[in-house]
Every structure is written in C-alpha cells, then in structure tokens.
Amino acid sequence: MSELLARHRAVMPSWLALYYDEPVEITGGKGVRLTGADGNTYLDFFAGILTNMLGYDVAEVREAVERQIATGVVHTSTLYLLRGQVELAEKIARLSGIPDAKVFFTNSGTEANETALLLATCARGSDQVLAMRNSYHGRSYGTVAVTGNRGWKNSALSPLNVHYLHGTDREAAAFRGMSDDRYIDACVADLRDVLATATARDVACLIAEPVQGVGGFTMPPPGLFAAYKEVLDEEGVLFVSDEVQTGWGRTGTGFWGISEHGVAPDAITFAKGLGNGFAVGGVVARGDLMDGLTANGVSTFGGNPVAMAAANAALDYVLDHDLQANAARLGPIVLDGLRPLAGLAAVGAVRGKGLMFAVDMVDPGTGAPSPQLASAVLEATRRRGLLIGKGGLRGNVLRAAPPLTVEEADVREARDILVDAVTEVDAQAG
Secondary structure, three states, X not given: OOHHHHHHHHHOOOOOOOOOOOOOOEEEEEEOEEEEOOOOEEEEOOHHHHOOOOOEOOHHXXXXXXXXXXXXXXXXXXXXXXXXXXXXXXXXXXXXXOOOEEEEEEOOHHHHHHHHHHHXXXXXXXXXXXXXXXXXXXXXXXXXXXXXXXXXXXXXXXXXXXXXXXXXXXXXXXXXXXXXXXXXXXXXXXXXHHHHHOOOOOOOEEEEOOOEOOOOOEOOOOOHHHHHHHHHHHHOOEEEEXXXXXXXXXXXXXXXXXXXXXXXXXXXXXXXXXHOOOOOEEEXXXXXXXXXXXXXXXXXOOOOHHHHHHHHHHHHHHXXXXXXXXXXXXXXXXXXXXXXXXXXXXXXXXXXXXXXXXEEXXXXXXXXXOHHHHHHHHHHHHHOOEEOEEEOOOOOEEEEOOOOOOOHHHHHHHHHHHHHHHHXXXXXXX
C-alpha cells in the first residue's frame, strides 16, 4: 500500500470508493491525456466523471480564470450583481429552448436537482414525484430519494413521495423482445396506471435523465419522454430533464440529451462539464416556475466569479468549435468498433450515444451481471494506458466518455485498447 493511500484510508470515509487495486494519483494533464504520480501517461476516457469536458490545460479557460483572479475578487455572493453570472445565464437561457427562461446557479448537479425539486413541489403544492428506475440524481437527502438504484440509497427515509417508472428496462422479462413502439406503449400504459392507482392528484414532476449516467448509459427509445409528457400535461405534472451528464452536445444528436425525444421540458438541470472542472451547476426553467418560490433565496458560492469565468469560457469554446458535431462524428467510430464485442460470452450488451459508450460484463456461464469482470477490464485498460469508468445497477457496466475535444486518433486508440482488454478478460473468464 502506498503512503498516500494509507493516509487516505485513515482520514477519508470507507464508502468513498477508489478505482484500481493500486489507486492512481493524478499529477498532470494536457489535452486528453493525464500523468500519474507513478510516471505513467494515460488516455483519459472518463474525464473526471464527464466533468473535464474540454480536457486539460485549456488556454481559453485558464486565461479567463487568471483574469478574474487578478482582479482580487474571487467571491462576493449573489447579494451583489455578478456580470459573469448574468452573461452565462443569458447564454444558457437562449440555448435551453424553454420560453421566457430564467437560470439559477448552484455548485453541483446534486444541488441543481435539489433546486428543481424545490421549484416543482412548491409550484404544485405536492411532495409527489415521479422518477425512473435505475436513475441517479445525487447524494443529498432529496436526490437520493428520487434515485432509482438501491446501490446508492442509504435510507428509506425521504422528504418526497416517489413512484418509479419504466423506460430503460426493456431487457426485463415483461418487455424483452418488444419493438420501440410496443415498449413505449407499455411504459405509457404503466404511467397512466401509476397516476390512477398510486398517486393522489397534483403530482409535482417527473425527473429523468435522457441517458442514465451512473445507471450505465442506459437510455429509453427515442420519443418515450414525448409520449410521457403528453400524459403529464393532461394532469399539469411538470417535467425536469436531468442533463448533468448529457448536456452541452455530448450525445451528438442535440445540445441537450432530451432533444432526442422532441420535447421541451419545464426545467433542465446541468453541471459537470460546464465548468471544465470548476464547481458549477444550475437550473434553467420557465420564468414563472423559477419565480414561483415564496421564501427568500440566496446562494453563497453558486455562480461565484471564478466559476463563472471558467464556465463562460468553456461554453464559448463548445459553441465556437462545434463540439456537438465532433461528438456526432467520432461517436460512431468507437461504437461500431465495440459492437462486435457483444458476440463474446462475457459481454451482455454494447450501447452508446455520441461520446458516451457502455459495455455490460456478464458471467460467461450464467449470463448474470459480473462486477468482478468489469473490475478486471478496468485494471486491464489501465495497464494499457486508458482510464474508463464503471456503473450500472449491478456495477457490471464499463463506461467511457472522453472530453468533447477528443480527436479521431484518440478515439481509435481508446477503442482498440478497450476491445483488447475486454477480449483478454473474456478469454480468461472462459
């Protein structure tokens, strides 16, 4: 055990997981590559859990932050006018597609989702919330309550009355083999049944990820949320799209993940990539919904000048370099190369959208989810110089999501490393 690892375990909580048998300390980065304290260089295809959206040492972001720090003001709170905050809010409101949109900035995706839940429950005068099975929305009291993954729930106690919907579980026995249309029809019928039998009137909202991040990049068929929203609109139920992992063009098919479904939500939550590593999150919502809170509000650190400098520069970079198009162009190169892995006994499925890719590892004999084999692949990719992540309801899903600035040579290199690693683990498991 390294000296730093021993110190970590002595003072950090046991549930604060570390990847790898020998955890990596990152000491440097440039572009899409990182350097560890061990002297090894790694191609980064997890980007700080999809947060280093532009990669590392990006001049435009660094210089914007340095200019702000040079003013001597790194914090004032929202009790004062913040030019960078107003400028970023104007951009996000315009990009949201939400009419008369207003924006509130937070420090994280968890806090953004908490804010959206507060807006919806206040507007509707109800603690009833609909969420998706296999979802993840954060680690706070309220967001854990709407998370549909037992592995991330510490308590049955909840400030909300939550009911879970289908949408990403089409391999379940009840839905297996259904076409997209039949599956959507079955999910909508279930939604109507939930509203008729399990809830009282005035349900506050549905909160949903267009692509489930921690859930293993699982996603509903295109159009499901449009079909859901037709039902929600009948009863005035609000729709919150959790874009913490899917925003800023990562899916390739739209600037927001929800674009795939052809529907405009009442609110969008965002975080992660917007600050390219600086802490920033937020909510963009209809103006009447945002203005509807009846008590005082403030954010001490949300939208602070340094985070706003980084976020404005990062968002401008995404737009100026059309990184959504980059995701659309390079994503298929990786996904097409990974699809043949589905023929291996230790692989249950391969899927992806834009620059989000997932491989499900299963026991070759039983087909049961295998977190052990996923961990083995994680180690094998690290040995080959590639960093990826894990996830899924049962911890058996390999996740890869590089910075949006990744180039074609990088994605081909990463794809080939991942194919080699999965093939090696499959041969050993067989």
